[in-house]
Amino acid sequence: MNLRVPLFCIFLLLYLNNNADTPVKIRRICVSSINNDIYFNPSSDTCGGYFQYKIWGRIGSFGQFFLIDSIPFKGASQYTHIDANNGGTKNWSYYISITDSCGPDYETRSDTVLVDRTPPETVFLDSVSIDRLTNTPYIGWTMNRSPDFSYFKLYSIKGVNTPIFPFSKDTFYIDTRIGSTPAAEPLRYDLSSVDSCGLETVFELNQHVSMYLTNSWDTCDRKTTLSWTPYIGWNAIRSYCIYRQKESGEYELIDSVSPPQTTYTDTFTLGTRYHYFIRAFKDAPGRIISSSSNSVLLNTRYRSEPLNSYLSVVSIDQPIEENTIIHIYNPSEEVSKYAIRWSTTLNGSYTDIANISSANQNKTQYEVVIPFSTNQKYFLATAYNACNESFPVTNKSRYSSLTAIGHELKNLIYWEPYFTWNTGVNYYNLYRGTSDDNGIVNYEFLISLPGNDTSYIDENLPSQVGETGICYYVEAVQNNGDINTSIEKSFSTHGCAMGTPTVFIPTAFLPYGVNKTFRPEGRFIDYNRSRMEIYDRWGAQLISLNGIRAGWDGKDSNGILNTQGVYYYKIYIQSTNVREKEKVFIGFVTLLN
Template sequence: AALNWNAMHEPLLPGSGVYYRIMMHNTAEPGFTVVDSTMDTHYVMPVTVCRDTLFFQIEIDDDFGCVSKSNVPSMLFEDITPPPMPTLDSVSINPFTGEVILGWGISPAGDAGGYVIYHVKDDINDTLDKLYGAGNTSYADLSFDPCSENRSYALAAFDTCGNISPGSYDIPQRTILFNEVDFNPCTMANTLSWTEYINMNPALAGYRIYLSVDGAPYEILASVPAGIVIYEHEGLGPGHTYQYFIRAFSDGDAVTSSSCIRELTTWQYKQPLANSIENASVEDSEYITLSLLPDTFAYVPFLNLYRSEEASGPWELIAELEPQGQEELYYDDLSVDVNSQSYYYYSSLIDSCGNEVLASGHMRTILLQGEKSGGQMISLGWNAFEDWPTGVNAYEIYRAVNEDGSFELAGETSGSTISYEDDISMLSGEFSMLRYVVRALEDETAGLYSWSNEIFFEYAPKIYLPNAFTPGGQNPVYKPLGNFAEFSEYRLDVYNRWGELMFSSRQFSIGWDGSIKGREAPLGVYVCIINYRSNSGESNTLKSTFVLVR
């Protein structure tokens, strides 16, 4: 209030006082009270009312006990000046209690009466609470879970007259929302992500990531600059509990803001422990059947099967199989030429993380080859079967006579011998073809075996009639020789030079021993006539002479 008045006399009269008393009262208390005194004729005084009519009067005394008083002017006074807008220092979460703590500086307004806390969301400012007392400069928000959502806050101050400052709505500050930790068991890494802290004052400088492992004290794991809100923590071990919180910091570390704590216990997929190819065998001389033994301890989504023509590769992926928990898988490889070469195979497993692991050994199939050796021998050779854990115990050689004949065991070699000479001179009957196949045996019980391809040799039927024989000698029985199989309508007749029948047989295995009715036949020339029907149904007659020698 600025008061001005005139002096009663210029200069004041002798005996007049020199001090003017400033008197005032309000509407609630009508009696004047002394506010101050002055020798001047003007006075400025502060008024600390919210809204009231004030009455003023000036008084001056003299030496004679008289009091001179002025008129009584009045004026309505009203406080309409709000406090200055306060600014939040920080909005932070106490990581260990989960409380959201807001902090700010005390209002510089002398008549500050308290503060209003706002929740800012989608441009709507909801009053969260009102604090009385200018010295209350912090607030704990317990109304929500700061680990599941974040909130933005603004602040205003009010004075004792109820005037409210502008709110800090345009520069709200927001809690850090620390997202759930994303654990990758394949890379054994935790991905941390959080929301940006906004409107920090002084400006945001970055974030520090704090870590505790298995309950140990927290330590700084890493620091990232402002604008980076993701971090990958690598090199983790399985079965450990990792706890984290994020702390934003300003330039000079004047202000900080923390997040809530996130926790995760790491684990690891079961890893496959075993993988092997149990067997590979040529079937019907056309394709290869494989039996595979994938791991059943761990989840194996796929098994890759590879093939090569050489031990050193290159390897071709020929199948991607889904084990689905089966202990044994079977696969028929139809895109092979088993009669021209052997093949190598190996398998590998795809684990739960998509990694290719546990390659098996390289298993090799058997390629059988052979050739005629002289007139009465067949030379067979094959490559060693490879990759049984205990190796090959033995090889069995099977032979079949003619195209429709059944295979029978012709011979056997040790597991280290990969060749065989077959003497066919003792084969009886007419034949046009000999077929061979080899079988590798893992052990004596033939628990596992692997067949080779089938090879064959063709023959034109031939019958040889000896021109002499010596009973009891090197050729003790007279009968035909040659490459024979069983045939029908066979007959052998022996005549002397006068056409008398000496001997007759309808069995190829029975020949003439040089006797007649139990007595030795005389030396000399005899005639042999053979009649037979071949496998093709053709009737044949052979006639020859021979000499009986003693």
């Protein structure tokens, strides 16, 4: 039996299929303060007749929906339910129906949708890694697969948690901000996801903290110690791998350590430049996830060992002769200290006497001052480098001793040649002095002599000679040509020529006049050891003086000034020349007042 469908019916069916209502689809419903925003896809209905959207809603999961509002505009895609949450957040659900005039008058409706209060799924950071060439942080993570995911926020956890990477769907970030300093401190980051309603996942659930690598080194042991902060953000770390670069070569893996160890010691060669960084590997079977630390530099250099230091001067601090002065020349070598040693003979046993620190002083010449002693004649020094390794200074040195001998009307002076300088002595300056009333010797330049002379005869002696005799010392002056560009000088000990005392005793004095005291004058008188006794005309002793430098002021032993008259004295003169015997002088002196 053949069934024939009228052509009119076929066209009517096609027309109805092409013009039927397309159900509206609610995309999301978001809370906006006390309102609810409803976002939907507009209907693709092509009917040109009457059209409207009807917004239905209810509070809670049960009960009847009621009509909230209607929208006559077919192209609408959003509706705001005003005051939906007035008085507090409410659990609203909605659907939308469509009414048009095409064909039969009927409605189609969307699915029922609840207000969106659930943030998107949480995506954690994969790693925070530092680029070893630029020391720039690289942060990476995976894509969020939530249907209504909108964008990521990356936070730098330092002080105020401010997002540094907002409103993007990228899955990596290069932190080139000025405040990003992975070579100075560990850096802390966290990530959150935001959906189309602005709902954000809770961050600070799984922060990631970069490794911060530092190094210290000991050039004496030739070892460097690497220390780093642990990587934070993974459940477990399989290992830390240590990478090293020599000069401009490639980085190479030199070793690995297991957590919780975060230090490593490596040996190095002086004069070589090294870079290091650490790579942490996550314990994740089937995946390779790693994080690199910042890189650190170890720039070593060769040490200049103190092989060429030498004693440049041993001298006496004339004219006071209280100290021995020693100069050490250091031709730009690294020295931590010098140890000074002395001996009584050139090739004898040397004993420590002084140390001088030269660490971080960056000088080429150092001075040591020690109290003068005739026993401490010869000196040498030992240099120590920064590692306290000793390097003997090759030369030995001494000061020159001078001797002066009085012989009738001339003095013979001779001294030891000064031998410290490689270039030798250019000339000697001879100085001569006599003591004043207080026993202080005042020196004056006498003559310059060639560097190969070591003696001199002084025939033009001064008429006024103090108690110490006539004293001399020489100054040795260095020849040019030493690597030490300055001209060094060395002073000898002094020597004094003694003779037989000559004594002049006044016959009168005036305590309140010019000659206020009665005192013998002359040459080679030892005023400290000489004595004087004063008697009246009847032989009674008025005063006895041990040491006559101040003389007799005319007073008795009670401090009372005697009357004018003639007094008897007995003076015991001791010579500054110990070989001379004591001489006694007896006579009279007139006291005027």
